Amino acid sequence: MTEQELQDSLRARGQRVTPQRILIHRALRELDRHASAEEVLERVTAPLPNASLPTVYATLELFEELGVVHRVPVAGGPTLWDPRTDGHHHLACRSCGRVEDLEGELDTAKLLRAARRRGFRPDSAEVVVGGLCGRCAD
């Protein structure tokens, strides 16, 4: 998502366009990996020395509602934020906790049907492949 699209998305919901929001979005794009709120703040701190964690948290949550980012809950660590907005899968190292994107098709039709049968209204189906990353598989 471009900066212009973010601004449009914000205005469309009556949300204000602030330097913090622009910079947090830019930080996520530039980090180009799953980052924690702390990591985002660090990156935002260079251009905006007084930026605060509460603002980062509030903004990431807002972005999630706007569909700008995905929240990736992590076992035993801070939740990570993923700037990709398309449905995709994840690799999670159970030793170091690292989470990476994983490309690949998957036929989830059967599972989604099972979910609906349970009264659930599904809107995503993502796989987490667990195991050991190359570095930890020693």
Place this chain on the structure above:
Amino acid sequence: MTEQELQDSLRARGQRVTPQRILIHRALRELDRHASAEEVLERVTAPLPNASLPTVYATLELFEELGVVHRVPVAGGPTLWDPRTDGHHHLACRSCGRVEDLEGELDTAKLLRAARRRGFRPDSAEVVVGGLCGRCAD
């Protein structure tokens, strides 16, 4: 997993069999749903009034290493513990945070291959279907 199997599993790793461990395992089986450490403690407190949270946390982590339980990271809440040891999938309500088991087959061979191509040594592939549960889909 039966109580006997748990004891064998503990002894096989040189771990001691304690009433706390037996009762925490029993609590998980009897709760028969994804429970938080707090909820496990509550249930253990009846037979063992002095049981403590640190012991519950340490024990659940040990059980995870033994493959006795699964840890389910939850966004915006305490991590939940799942007494099922077979690979299975999850439904996660993005409104109330509830997590339920989901039965169903899935061909993950292609994804696992992609994971290995990335130097990853995968040992599980589980789907999280996100959306709204029946109650929250109003």
Place this chain on the structure above:
DNA sequence: CTTTTTGCAAATGATTTGCATTAAC
């Protein structure tokens, strides 16, 4: 000018650590 957003300080909630005591083996 009005209302939202921000930053700061403090609060909360979950989980972990240090350490003396207790219990398994």
Place this chain on the structure above:
DNA sequence: GTTAATGCAAATCATTTGCAAAAAG
């Protein structure tokens, strides 16, 4: 007897809240 496991109190880590000041529209 030795060593690991437990319970307690206190610490830590991630995240949220209250509120006055600053900034967006």
